[in-house]
Amino acid sequence: MVKQFTIKPLPSIYFAVGSIEQLASLANSYGKRLLVLTGNSLINQENVWEKITASLQQNSSNVFFSTVGTEPSPEMIDTIVQNHYPEEIDTVIAIGGGSVLDAGKAVSAMLPGGNSVQEFLEGVGSKNPDGQKIPYIAVPTTAGTGSEATNNAVITRTGDGGFKKSLRHDNYVPDAALIDPALMRTCPQDITAACGMDTLTQLVEGFLSTKASEMTDALAWSGIKAVQRSLISAFQNGDDLQARSDMAYGSLCSGIVLTNSGLGVIHGMAPVLGSLFNVPHGVVCGTLMAAANEASLNHLLERRNDCESLVKYARLGQLFSTKEDGSAEFYQQAFIEQLYRLTEALNLPLLSDFGITDRDIVTIISQSETKNNPAALTDAEMAALLKKRI
Numbered sequence: 001m002v003k004q005f006t007i008k009p010l011p012s013i014y015f016a017v018g019s020i021e022q023l024a025s026l027a028n029s030y031g032k033r034l035l036v037l038t039g040n041s042l043i044n045q046e047n048v049w050e051k052i053t054a055s056l057q058q059n060s061s062n063v064f065f066s067t068v069g070t071e072p073s074p075e076m077i078d079t080i081v082q083n084h085y086p087e088e089i090d091t092v093i094a095i096g097g098g099s100v101l102d103a104g105k106a107v108s109a110m111l112p113g114g115n116s117v118q119e120f121l122e123g124v125g126s127k128n129p130d131g132q133k134i135p136y137i138a139v140p141t142t143a144g145t146g147s148e149a150t151n152n153a154v155i156t157r158t159g160d161g162g163f164k165k166s167l168r169h170d171n172y173v174p175d176a177a178l179i180d181p182a183l184m185r186t187c188p189q190d191i192t193a194a195c196g197m198d199t200l201t202q203l204v205e206g207f208l209s210t211k212a213s214e215m216t217d218a219l220a221w222s223g224i225k226a227v228q229r230s231l232i233s234a235f236q237n238g239d240d241l242q243a244r245s246d247m248a249y250g251s252l253c254s255g256i257v258l259t260n261s262g263l264g265v266i267h268g269m270a271p272v273l274g275s276l277f278n279v280p281h282g283v284v285c286g287t288l289m290a291a292a293n294e295a296s297l298n299h300l301l302e303r304r305n306d307c308e309s310l311v312k313y314a315r316l317g318q319l320f321s322t323k324e325d326g327s328a329e330f331y332q333q334a335f336i337e338q339l340y341r342l343t344e345a346l347n348l349p350l351l352s353d354f355g356i357t358d359r360d361i362v363t364i365i366s367q368s369e370t371k372n373n374p375a376a377l378t379d380a381e382m383a384a385l386l387k388k389r390i
């Protein structure tokens with residue numbers, strides 16, 4: 001029997017090489033006054049950026065621009081909202097990586113009331129979002145966070161007292177996700193690696209999650225297959241459009257999966273490592289993926305209390321292995337070995353490269369969660385896996 005499940009709203013999805021050319025007409029279907037957020041890397045690609053802006057300006061009555069240079073902070077969102085609150089914007093468009101897409105999502109949510117975002121952040125603010133927002137179109141230029149399909153925007157404050165917290169409401173799922181893999185061809189190699197590992201982590205954590213369903217499993221598996229085919233190719237040759245398409249598809253699937261099945265221990269540690277130590281989100285995922293899955297697998301094998309997750313670990317190993325007649329145990333270990341190989345091949349840094357030492361482990365664990373991880377890792381298990389990557 002199919003277990004009960006719920007799927008939250010999805011954006012209208014436009015996935016095609018060259019789909020950026022539909023952006024102006026899509027935007028106009030929501031209104032003529034546009035606010036466009038983008039990152040510096042796209043602006044630096046003059047040919048692409050000029051084409052996009054010319055087509056938007058030709059088809060709209062007013063187009064306002066704002067640049068998002070870092071992970072969005074509460075102050076950044078509030079400034080953009082205050083600058084554009086009186087403009088009666090019809091549509092917010094964000095074209096960029098995960099930070100730009102999250103910024104666009106938060107701005108579209110705060111613009112109707114001219115509100116300050118911090119008041120609505122989970123675990124920080126005292127108010128619940130009411131779900132009102134201005135129509136929002138997300139155009140990813142990296143294959144990473146899947147923000148184009150998620151119901152949350154991550155807002156970051158770094159340093160002492162820092163946090164990474166979500167602004168979340170099911171209405172905040174973008175109205176439209178326009179995904180053009182050709183926009184990702186110029187994504188630098190280190191960002192391709194980190195974002196790609198974020199995608200793989202989200203897919204695998206969603207697949208193994210205690211909240212996974214038949215439907216999220218189908219999407220997660222389809223995304224994992226795409227990443228398995230193409231992560232290394234996209235990393236080695238950014239111009240490989242087929243590989244970029246696979247990664248863009250994997251990222252989209254990961255956003256839908258994580259919104260509906262939740263995530264695991266790596267995403268339970270990532271906010272702490274990002275806000276206190278400034279480790280980029282994709283790097284946290286990439287550097288911890290092998291060690292965290294090794295810890296979870298060993299935890300499950302020692303207790304043998306979760307057959308479904310162990311079967312899933314074996315399926316993952318089979319997908320990544322060339323051997324045809326291995327045992328379940330062989331494939332479970334093969335998956336972990338493959339993750340360690342990926343970590344090497346993608347040159348993912350260690351946590352110590354960001355100044356993290358063994359002395360920080362207690363602080364990191366005290367603020368981390370295991371989320372919907374199939375194994376409820378103990379503090380000692382979490383400490384051991386962190387130590388492997390310091």
Ligand SMILES: [Fe+2]
Pocket residue numbers: 145198202267281285
């Ligand atoms: Fe992530």
